[in-house]
Amino acid sequence: MTNPFSKDIMNFQMPKDVILPTTLKSYDRIGDPNIHVTKFHTMMFMNGASDPIFCRTFPTFLDGAVLIWFSNLPAGSISSFDKLADLFVNNFVALKIYVHDSNYLSTIKQRQHESLKDHMTRFAKATMEIPNLKPEVHLHALKSGLHLGKFQKTIIATKSKTLAKFREKSMSQIEIEEL
Structure with missing residues (x-):
């Protein structure tokens, strides 16, 4: 040697x-x-x-x-x-394990019986793999991945423009779901 x-x-x-x-x-x-x-x-x-x-x-x-x-x-x-x-x-x-780009986020959809909390957790894990993810892309993909329902309509109606505002609304919804 x-x-x-x-x-x-x-x-x-x-x-x-x-x-x-x-x-x-x-x-x-x-x-x-x-x-x-x-x-x-x-x-x-x-x-x-x-x-x-x-x-x-x-x-x-x-x-x-x-x-x-x-x-x-x-x-x-x-x-x-x-x-x-x-x-x-x-x-x-x-x-090297393939690292997704921001386009991948548009494929992450909330599953039929998946709680908002579980969906948000799964989505957050995916975003950790994406370097230089722009907040507006993150927010758009997150909002468009929600399944049709009361919460999605609320998000569309309130027009959450920042991740912070979206998270605030989603935390309220998660608390409701968990009750």
Whole structure:
């Protein structure tokens, strides 16, 4: 097995008190590699880690075929964590879970017997996956996904123009439904 780290990285004296994150799962080709790198970097940065520490500890959070990929990198080819992260992300980006765009929201409709609370929760989860979602698009999709009924008519009649106003109205409706 070759060592992909540069001499500078390998010659760095690792502190004895390095704390590795205990909640970060090893990456084994499941999920977005960008998220894995970001989580790792954030957790290590919180512990005051430096670039050589990032490099030397990152492989401990790789598993299976991903660890084999790392082991097969050319000797001495990694001189910084940025380089390692770029290689890692570029190699595994095809495995990234598809992220929806704002058009996807128009497909989320309140189901026939679904409570408003459950619908709002399901809708909120979908919006978390959409980067840079504009509030007006969010609101339009949310309103148009409601099934026909008293609440939808109320929303149309009151012309809630902001998410805050819509949420205020929906919270009142949810309280009514739960009674």
